[in-house]
Amino acid sequence: xxxxxxxxxxxxxxxxxxxxxxxxxxxxxxxxxxxxxxxxxxxxxxxxxxxxxxxxxxxxxxxxxxxxxxxxxxxxxxxxxxxxxxxxxxxxxxxxxxxxxxxxxxxxxxxxxxxxxxxxxxxxxxxxxxxxxxxxxxxxxxxxxxxxxxxxxxxxxxxxxxxxxxxxxxxxxxxxxxxxxxxxxxxxxxxxxxxxxxxxxxxxxxxxxxxxxxxxxxxxxxxxxxxxxxxxxxxxxxxxxxxxxxxxxxxxxxxxxxxxxxxxxxxxxxxxxxxxxxxxxxxxxxxxxxxxxxxxxxxxxxxxxxxxxxxxxxxxxxxxxxxxxxxxxxxxxxxxxxxxxxxxxxxxxxxxxxxxxxxx
Amino acid sequence: xxxxxxxxxxxxxxxxxxxxxxxxxxxxxxxxxxxxxxxxxxxxxxxxxxxxxxxxxxxxxxxxxxxxxxxxxxxxxxxxxxxxxxxxxxxxxxxxxxxxxxxxxxxxxxxxxxxxxxxxxxxxxxxxxxxxxxxxxxxxxxxxxxxxxxxxxxxxxxxxxxxxxxxxxxxxxxxxxxxxxxxxxxxxxxxxxxxxxxxxxxxxxxxxxxxxxxxxxxxxxxxxxxxxxxxxxxxxxxxxxxxxxxxxxxxxxxxxxxxxxxxxxxxxxxxxxxxxxxxxxxxxxxxxxxxxxxxxxxxxxxxxxxxxxxxxxxxxxxxxxxxxxxxxxxxxxxxxxxxxxxxxxxxxxxxxxxxxxxxx
Numbered sequence: 001x002x003x004x005x006x007x008x009x010x011x012x013x014x015x016x017x018x019x020x021x022x023x024x025x026x027x028x029x030x031x032x033x034x035x036x037x038x039x040x041x042x043x044x045x046x047x048x049x050x051x052x053x054x055x056x057x058x059x060x061x062x063x064x065x066x067x068x069x070x071x072x073x074x075x076x077x078x079x080x081x082x083x084x085x086x087x088x089x090x091x092x093x094x095x096x097x098x099x100x101x102x103x104x105x106x107x108x109x110x111x112x113x114x115x116x117x118x119x120x121x122x123x124x125x126x127x128x129x130x131x132x133x134x135x136x137x138x139x140x141x142x143x144x145x146x147x148x149x150x151x152x153x154x155x156x157x158x159x160x161x162x163x164x165x166x167x168x169x170x171x172x173x174x175x176x177x178x179x180x181x182x183x184x185x186x187x188x189x190x191x192x193x194x195x196x197x198x199x200x201x202x203x204x205x206x207x208x209x210x211x212x213x214x215x216x217x218x219x220x221x222x223x224x225x226x227x228x229x230x231x232x233x234x235x236x237x238x239x240x241x242x243x244x245x246x247x248x249x250x251x252x253x254x255x256x257x258x259x260x261x262x263x264x265x266x267x268x269x270x271x272x273x274x275x276x277x278x279x280x281x282x283x284x285x286x287x288x289x290x291x292x293x294x295x296x297x298x299x300x301x302x303x304x305x306x307x308x309x310x311x312x313x314x315x316x317x318x319x320x321x322x323x324x325x326x327x328x329x330x331x332x333x334x335x336x337x338x339x340x341x342x343x344x345x346x347x348x349x350x351x352x353x354x355x356x357x358x359x360x
Numbered sequence: 361x362x363x364x365x366x367x368x369x370x371x372x373x374x375x376x377x378x379x380x381x382x383x384x385x386x387x388x389x390x391x392x393x394x395x396x397x398x399x400x401x402x403x404x405x406x407x408x409x410x411x412x413x414x415x416x417x418x419x420x421x422x423x424x425x426x427x428x429x430x431x432x433x434x435x436x437x438x439x440x441x442x443x444x445x446x447x448x449x450x451x452x453x454x455x456x457x458x459x460x461x462x463x464x465x466x467x468x469x470x471x472x473x474x475x476x477x478x479x480x481x482x483x484x485x486x487x488x489x490x491x492x493x494x495x496x497x498x499x500x501x502x503x504x505x506x507x508x509x510x511x512x513x514x515x516x517x518x519x520x521x522x523x524x525x526x527x528x529x530x531x532x533x534x535x536x537x538x539x540x541x542x543x544x545x546x547x548x549x550x551x552x553x554x555x556x557x558x559x560x561x562x563x564x565x566x567x568x569x570x571x572x573x574x575x576x577x578x579x580x581x582x583x584x585x586x587x588x589x590x591x592x593x594x595x596x597x598x599x600x601x602x603x604x605x606x607x608x609x610x611x612x613x614x615x616x617x618x619x620x621x622x623x624x625x626x627x628x629x630x631x632x633x634x635x636x637x638x639x640x641x642x643x644x645x646x647x648x649x650x651x652x653x654x655x656x657x658x659x660x661x662x663x664x665x666x667x668x669x670x671x672x673x674x675x676x677x678x679x680x681x682x683x684x685x686x687x688x689x690x691x692x693x694x695x696x697x698x699x700x701x702x703x704x705x706x707x708x709x710x711x712x713x714x715x716x717x718x719x720x
Contacts, residue, residue, distance in 0.1 A: 010485030013448035016549055050600065051709045069448075080703055080710040083366065088429070089375035089449035115712035122482065123522040123716045125370030162483040348410045349437035354474035355482045 001337045003344040005141050005356055007162025008207055012093040012256075012329055014127040015070040015164070015208075020328025020338075021318050022258045023282025025067070027082070028074040029287055032263065036292065041080070041299045044170040054081040056298060060291050061085045063308040070223050071110035072166075072285060075116050076097075077238045079124065087124075093128040093166060094121040095153060101134045116124055118157040129154065130210070135169045137194040139239040148198070151288035153187040155205030162356030166285075168260060169212035176238055185216035185236045189199045193252045200254030208329075209257040210285050213246040213264075214271040223298030228268040246279035251293075256282040256329040261289035273322050283326045288316045362695050365716055372616075372689055373485035374451040375430040377566075380688025380698075382568075382643025383680050384451075384617045385427070387420050387442070388434040388490070389647055390459035391642045392623065396652065401659045404483025414441040416658060420651050421445045423668040427676045431446065432490055432526075434459075435476050435683060438549040453488040453526060454481040456514060459703070461494045466534050467503030468494035470510055478517040488524040489514065490570070495529045497554040508558070515565030522716030526618060526664055528570035528643075529555040545576035545596045549605040553612045560614030568689070569617040570645050573624075573632040574605040588628040606639035616642040616689040621649035626675045633682050650675045 004012075030053070037052055038045040038067060054077045061078070062085040065071045070091030073082055079094065086092055096118060101108035110133050118129045131154050135147050158165035171191035173184050199206050217223045217277040218240050221235035226307050237245075250257075259276040261269045261284075269289035276284075294307035330338045345353040364372075376382050390413070397412055398405040414437045421438070422445040425431045430451030435441055439454065446452055456478060461468035470493050478489045490516050493506050511527060518525035531551035533544050552574040558568050577583045580602050581595035595607075610617075619636040621629045621644075629649035633641075654667035689699045705713040 003704060006439070006484035010443060010448075010452070013444075013446075013487070018447050018449070019687065075711040075714075076708075079366070080706045083370060083697070083703065084701070085372075086375075087368075088376060088451065089378075089380050091448065092370070113711065120711070120714055120716075124366035124714065125374070125487075127485075338444070341444070343443065346440045348436075350440040351473065351480070354435075354480055356480075 001048055001342045003342050004339055005162050005344045006319055007356060008164050009343060011127045011164035012207065012278075015030065015093070016329055017069045017285070020282075020330050021323050022256075022285065022329065023068060023323045024065055024070045024072060024107055024283065024285040025290060025316070026072040026260075026285055026287030027057050027291070028072050028078060028095040030074060030077065031286070033057075033295070036295055037298050040296050041096050042285075050077065053077040053300075056295060056304070058082045058085060059301070059305060060295065060308060060312075063305065064303055064312060064316060066289065067313065068128065069318065070217045072287075075113065075121070075124070083236045092125060092128040092174070094124070094126040095130050095132065096121070096130045097160045105140065106176060107136070107139040108172055109143065109146055112135055112150070112154075118154065118161055118163065122161045122163050126163065128166050128208070129158050130168065132168040132170060134172055135195045135198075136171055136174055136191060137198065138174060148204075151199060151204045151206070155203075158207075159205045160356065164218060165205060166208040167204070168208055169198055169199060169207045170212060170262070171195065180216070180218070182219055182233055184234055185219040188216055189214045189248070192243065193249050196249055196257070197252040197254075197345070201251065208282075209255055209258050210260050211249065211253065212260060212262055213250045213276060215242045216349070217242070217271055223271065226267065226271075228265055243275065243279070244276050249334070250280035255334050257334040258283045258285045260284070261286040263288045263292065264321040265289065266318075270318060270322065273319055277322055277326045280327050280332075282332060283323045283327045284319055286319060290319070361702045362700055363702050364695075365522050365704045367713055367716055368524050369701070369703060371503040371524035372500055372567065373489045375453070376643070376689055377429045379644075380690050381683050381686045382430070382616075382645065382689065383428060383683045384430045384432060384453070384618065384643065384645040385424055385650060385676070386453040386504055386620075386647030387417050387651070388432050388438060388647055390434060390437065391702065392648070393655070395418075395684065396655055397658050399669060400656050401423065407515055410437065412659075413437040414656060418442045418445060419661070420655065420668060420672075423665065424651065424672060424676060425450055426595075427673065428682065431612045432647075434654040435473065435481070435484070441715055453490045453720055454484070455490050456481070457492045464503060465500065466614075467496070467499040468532055468537060469506055470494055470502065472510070472514075477487055478514065478521055478523065482521045482523050486523065488526050488568070489518050490528065490532060492528040494532055495555045495558075496531055496551060497558065500535060508564075511559060511564045511566070514564075518567075519565045520716065523569040525565060526568040526570055527559055527564070527566045529559060530572060530622070531555065531586040538576070540576070542579055542596055544592055547577040548572070548576055549574045549608070553605065553609050556609055556617070557614075560612065564613055568642075569613050569615055570620050570621060571609065571613065571617050573610045573636060576601045577602070583631065586627065586631075603635060603639070607636050608641035615694050616692040618643045618645045621646040622642070624649045625651065627679075630678060630682065633679055637682055638685045640687050640692075642689045642692060643683050644679055646679060650679070694701040
């Protein structure tokens with residue numbers, strides 16, 4: 001028997017479909033979205049306004065939220081102008097981290113949004129709190145400590161509120177290089193796997209991990225001739241090796257996990273999702289792979305909306321179809337099946353013994 | 361422009377369908393359910409066990425929750441064994457009042473469940489807090505004060521949590537008589553209407569009223585020959601008068617309102633709902649009229665479940681069909697339409713200025 005507290009249980013149910021599969025959309029991007037809007041409207045980033053960002057988020061949300069089991073947005077540009085467009089039957093996740101990171105030496109430090117809190121997220125109706133954490137398992141001790149402390153702190157906050165905590169780990173190159181190189185592709189599997197292993201430790205109180213694909217399919221031998229493949233270089237791994245990394249990641253993830261798209265194109269992400277689901281992922285939480293091509297049409301709003309209604313919806317439909325084969329979250333080995341889950345304090349005294357959410 | 365806070369807005373959206381109509385089921389009954397189980401299993405009330413009550417609630421929830429836009433249950437017998445059967449896309453309301461009432465002279469006093477709180481409801485994932493209040497506008501000053509104070513207190517608690525507050529008012533006969541008499545039928549319209557008017561005052565911070573039908577159709581001339589009509593007595597009102605009471609009630613309700621079934625048979629409740637919706641009700645929150653005939657088959661669980669799957673589902677389907685013509689909650693004059701609603705503090709500083717839910 002695996003015990004689960006009331007709010008975490010209800011929250012996880014709110015994020016998934018009736019069968020327990022996560023088909024979630026992210027529109028909580030800030031930095032990368034501002035860059036995209038600047039690029040497509042041919043102006044410097046600094047000239048992209050609050051209204052423009054909020055408007056694009058609103059359009060994406062309005063068009064695509066109905067296809068998601070849950071939508072992840074941010075409390076700065078997203079919530080205030082998009083909440084009316086997230087249908088009541090669709091779950092809501094809210095981001096807690098400040099966009100980007102602070103570079104300290106070769107390491108990245110994550111900060112929370114000042115003026116925001118998990119309490120506010122809960123009160124505003126969120127079903128889960130999301131934290132994006134830049135993390136490299138070989139970063140210096142101080143950086144790792146900082147990032148781990150932050151996760152522990154948010155985990156504790158969410159536990160007190162009894163709200164699910166979704167942690168997204170994103171690796172980076174310690175040498176300051178890009179993440180689309182063969183060198184990084186070689187390191188990526190262990191960066192993703194070791195990060196998942198670290199934050200599966202109970203001390204962090206993470207409920208769902210949002211993970212990168214544990215390889216770069218562009219450098220996978222069998223995908224080099226795909227439209228997204230890098231044909232001109234030596235392959236870094238075979239498909240069989242990639243499959244093994246996916247299985248290793250699934251073993252490392254001690255809690256339900258979903259795959260993230262990190263800005264790759266839809267065709268590549270579809271392959272990522274297929275392989276992740278095959279290995280045991282509980283679904284996806286996908287942003288840019290679904291809608292980035294549409295958003296690239298900004299500031300032509302009519303074209304943007306048309307692309308959202310056609311291509312982006314088709315992308316979502318294809319992902320949802322693949323996620324039909326995902327493992328339901330309650331079948332993750334942490335829970336061991338629907339009938340193995342027991343509400344914490346279940347029984348005649350539940351309403352008295354249930355303490356989470358009580359003001360300290 | 362009508363401003364609404366984030367949590368209240370999201371919560372109301374969670375309770376209604378995409379068009380803003382409430383099609384909600386109640387299974388938070390305690391006293392009346394225990395009486396029903398005792399009757400049908402031929403034993404004294406005191407011998408009905410916790411397990412039996414929780415089990416019946418679980419069966420009703422499992423079978424019917426998927427048809428509701430939201431389910432109202434109680435935190436004692438309902439939540440701990442039923443939460444797994446309320447689909448994530450269906451909203452959740454939790455009762456706050458102790459079942460029944462304390463009789464003080466001719467008046468009725470409502471108490472809250474000891475050991476429970478609106479905080480716990482929020483943390484456990486509720487989308488709204490429900491309070492059933494026995495109320496007679498001509499009860500003695502002290503009783504009215506007590507009941508009003510209670511509503512104010514819960515209203516304040518919900519405001520701090522930014523969770524919708526649904527108040528159910530139920531009238532009673534001050535002379536201690538039944539409510540199915542011609543005498544009470546004559547008083548009923550004004551009891552219901554005046555109660556709705558009282559608790560629409562902003563000081564109570566009620567978001568949705570759950571109201572009795574403002575007449576007793578059994579004594580309505582045009583319905584006396586219906587299967588539920590009282591043929592043998594003088595009618596108390598004509599259908600035109602009943603329609604006028606419904607309109608008056610709609611005028612009195614300063615916030616969105618839903619009609620409750622108060623244990624009447626399904627055929628009568630269907631007429632109630634039809635008339636209430638015609639007058640402007642925003643939907644229904646119905647318990648016994650949907651499932652009481654099925655529950656009366658207890659302890660024969662197989663028959664009970666079969667009746668839930670057939671007749672009860674058919675009852676629900678008929679009500680949902682009528683509620684298709686209900687006024688969306690955001691079209692209630694309090695809000696004046698979807699485009700007239702504005703998120704409180706909407707704008708660049710929303711995430712900072714939003715304060716509800718912050719620990720005091």
